[in-house]
Amino acid sequence: MSKFHSFALALALCASSLFADRVVTDQLGRDVTLPDEVKRIVVLQHQSLNALNELNALDKVVGVQESWEKSLGKNYIRLAPSLKDMPTPGDLKVINYEAVLKLKPDVVIVTNYIPQEYIDKMTELKIPVVAVSFQRSDAADKGKLNPTFKDDEAAYTEGFYDGIELLGKVANREKEAAELISFVKTSQEQLKAKFSDFIVDKRPKIYMANPDLTTYGSGKYTGIMFMRAGAQNVAADSIKGYKQVSAEQILAWAPQMIFVQDRYPQVPAELKSNPQLANLSAVKEDKIYMMPEYAKAWGYPTAEAMALGEWWLAMKLYPKHFDEAEFNKKVEEFYQKFYRTSYK
Missing domain, CATH: 3.40.50.1980 (Nitrogenase molybdenum iron protein domain)
Known part of the structure; x- marks a missing residue:
């Protein structure tokens, strides 16, 4: 093989890797194929919307849940001015398929308890859906709004970190996700240390x-x-x-x-x-x-x-x-x- 052909092959392999698909596992345990670089995200869950803001990924968000202001509060616009005129192609438990298609998203982020029919329809439309719960639970409880845990604290602590890591992967913000998790863990450790300095006789x-x-x-x-x-x-x-x-x-x-x-x-x-x-x-x-x-x-x-x-x-x-x-x-x-x- 000539040097030119070897170089051309290497260049082609490099180019294909740049645009290769990747697979993430959401918090329902579903494997979801995403483009290597996600550029357009629809977020139909306010907790994930807030987290993406903290990961400095709102520039990728092209649509949000209809009730975002009610869920995050009227003052939240101060932290996310771009939400003011953002399209709202659905909500926590419903998706407007036509409105989503118009936005041409690379991925749609939903809550873990959205009815399965919506996930199935989006899959049929070839639009990747990632479900986020910020909790770790048994298979039977993964899709529930009010799940039962063996240990509430462990379920939400580890599940929160899982959710942030997942969103970091989805939005190509792995570094920011790691920094956010580190800040939270450090603060948690510091609070525990504070309580070790005094005795709580009776909890209010x-x-x-x-x-x-x-x-x-x-x-x-x-x-x-x-x-x-x-x-x-x-x-x-x-x-x-x-x-x-x-x-x-x-x-x-x-x-x-x-x-x-x-x-x-x-x-x-x-x-x-x-x-x-x-x-x-x-x-x-x-x-x-x-x-x-x-x-x-x-x-x-x-x-x-x-x-x-x-x-x-x-x-x-x-x-x-x-x-x-x-x-x-x-x-x-x-x-x-x-x-x-x-x-x-």
Whole structure:
């Protein structure tokens, strides 16, 4: 073979490798073939959308879920201005096939509990679908909104890291994913070290208040966040997953403090105006606290909740043992590094 032909063959092999397909395994255990470089992503899950923002991959996002603002909060646009006029070809449990096809995505990211029929149809249309759950579970629970785990903390901790690594691979942001995971792990280790310095005699009983008396019970990251911050989720022993409860049930739980997510600013007024809750000590003593945007006490874990939100809650419950100025520096470092802006 001549030198020219050898060079031409080597060049052809190099070119083919540059455009070769690759396979990733999503969190439903499905093998999904993707182009070597993903340039166009449709994201129909707000947790993954937020994570892709932290991985500096929003420049690849061409479509998002319809309810992104409701799920992430009205103020989230500050962290992701490009979402303002973004097409919305579906939502958590539904996909508009025609709208997705118009966007010509390389991949569509969905939640683990989207009905299987949508995944099947997208496969038929030759559009790769990657399901993300941010949890590790048995095969029978992988597609459930309210799964059952042998160990909630292990399921969400390892599952979160799996989800970030997966998104990093999908978006060609492996380095950024590794940096995000490292920041979270370091912060988790530091929080554990803080708690080793003092004894928690009795964990405060706290309640996570969502709109219309909905809350999170066992099997959700919310309880893990509370536990790591030195608190007890009053709903954990009575209900599983995300559910609506009665005022009578909240009275029976008798939480000492109530916390409300930043995305639900209307909830404190709902609680205070409910005559059935008038005698609840947390309401009477005005111990209802709005959480900052990074303290996402959601059903699924997020990087900012694990790295910052658990710290904030622990600091709220045990202020004598935490340095607020030191914590504020950590918050600013996270925002500058992963959102590329200041916290405030």
